[in-house]
Amino acid sequence: MSTKSTLSPVPMTGNLPPRVPDVFNDEYRAAMQVVMAEREPMDWIGVHQFLGFHEDREAGAQFVTRRLPETPNHERLVLAHSTQAILTVLCGSLVGVGGTLAVEELTYPTIAKFAKQSGFALVGVKLDDRGIIPDAFEKVCQERKPQALYTLPTLQNPTTSMMSLARREAIVAIAQKYGVKIFEDDIYSLLPERVAPPLASLAPEITYYMLGTAKSVGAGLKAAYLVTPETSDPARLFWPGSGMTYWMIAPANAGVSTVLIRNGGVDRIISAVREETRARQQMVTNALGGISLRTTPECLHVWMEAPHDRSVLDFVADCKRRGAEVGPAATFLLAGGVAPHYVRFGTGKAHDRAELQRGLEAIAGAYFS
Incomplete structure (x- = not known):
């Protein structure tokens, strides 16, 4: 049974750089x-x-x-x-x-x-x-x-x-x-x-x-x-x-x-964004271990395979109910063909690491439900 979050879903459909106010x-x-x-x-x-x-x-x-x-x-x-x-x-x-x-x-x-x-x-x-x-x-x-x-x-x-x-x-x-x-x-x-x-x-x-x-x-x-x-x-x-x-x-x-x-x-800001992105990608690794996904330590987004026994849209909807907005692969398919069984989500738009952690836990909960 899916669990609905009482908080607004964490915005993870975009792939913005994370906030680094102490430097920026x-x-x-x-x-x-x-x-x-x-x-x-x-x-x-x-x-x-x-x-x-x-x-x-x-x-x-x-x-x-x-x-x-x-x-x-x-x-x-x-x-x-x-x-x-x-x-x-x-x-x-x-x-x-x-x-x-x-x-x-x-x-x-x-x-x-x-x-x-x-x-x-x-x-x-x-x-x-x-x-x-x-x-x-x-x-x-x-x-x-x-x-x-x-x-x-x-x-x-x-x-x-x-x-x-x-x-x-x-x-x-x-x-x-x-x-x-x-x-x-x-x-x-x-x-x-x-x-x-x-x-x-x-x-x-x-x-x-x-x-x-x-x-x-x-x-x-x-x-x-x-x-x-x-x-x-x-x-x-x-x-x-x-x-x-x-x-x-x-x-x-x-x-x-x-x-x-x-x-x-600009180099000092980029360096700070790079380090925060790496920290957030480590959170992805910790929260979503065992799930097939592609990213790198300095990437602003994650390309993740949806559960095999569910449609991508059902999985996206479940993520949202639990507290994370993610995007289906079909969003990025512009010239015909068949969309792969994947979703994309960003790590940087979440206001801070605590909010990102909430989003990652929602994704994990939807995946392993």
Whole structure:
């Protein structure tokens, strides 16, 4: 018999970074003070700077070198309020009405909304625990001729797969062979300490590289950086009315992010988020031992197999009754096929470890009932 919790279910369908107020609060306040002291508010707020102010684009170029092998020319940088906003523009401009975007067979659900809005088709590419399967990608390129591939090669959402260097080289070679652009979302890459190099470092001429702060610093900071290929024209792609959305970054967020990048605050926050994520993943291990699941110590989400004798939706509903909201695999299946017998849940949105423990106990109770 299932047990219903008297408290609100712990929100675990999202995969936000955990709160680290002891570090974040002081760093953010200090950075805001620097911004207000060094910038003239009217010059800063009273004008549009669509691609970002010069100093903020330079800071963005510095930020992405945490992953890229060299600092890109800041003229190739675009600042936006999220990778989601960047994707809206890229999909609308480079895939477009009647086009085709290749995606991992399980992926970021909002991509489906972009496809509907912009009138392009999605085609799924098979995955394994090392990410996109090269033969499957080549078959898609031959049969569907996509304009671009959207991929999360590091700690893939939702499956947590990590694309090896050899696999990245194979995917890049296929994209080059068939003239397919790559939209690389590297949003989860700053928490693991050992990660293969980005696809953008292997094929900068075809890769649109995205790195934001939402999954490693704070979801509400709303700062994301796009590095475009050298042959692209960012000003043409990101003109003020593109994508039917306000994609431009708020000047305050850009300024604070720039200060944090330059004074090392962003690294101190990321380090704190990494350590808290590791602690929370250890809680997952302790609470859900014996259950088939995939994650890593620095991953913000867990990919867990549902009980074999129950439907995924029944299991999700039971988790909620007991006090944990988790997401079924079908949420991430955007281009047809059969959803695996899995759920995804995040470890970071719970306000603190005590709340996370309550959620994990609800999941365990539902699984072993």
